[in-house]
């Protein structure tokens with residue numbers, strides 16, 4: 042068997058990578074960790090109302106992977122799968138927060154950059170007005 046057809050399969054589609062990215066886009070890990078795994082939100086997600094737009098009428102939802110399943114058996118077998126276990130392991134690590142990104146950029150609390158830049162610019166705005 043030679044090369045499978047990979048060229049000329051995206052007729053008139055300019056950015057196929059973006060299309061595939063946005064189509065399968067699920068919730069990010071920090072969204073799941075900080076919002077969905079909260080016990081109150083988790084209970085709400087696991088007991089969703091019947092939604093005819095979602096797979097399996099939105100009755101079989103994996104909170105960790107932010108994914109809907111068609112049947113209860115599919116969800117059960119997903120919980121035993123490698124994909125789900127890997128995801129749980131990723132979720133056990135602390136989420137990347139805004140504070141951490143600011144620390145990486147040198148804008149954290151231990152940094153000594155003056156925070157009066159915003160205040161002084163607003164004073165200029167007042168003077169101009």
Ligand SMILES: [Zn+2]
Pocket residue numbers: 103104105106107119120124125128
């Ligand atoms: Zn899962």
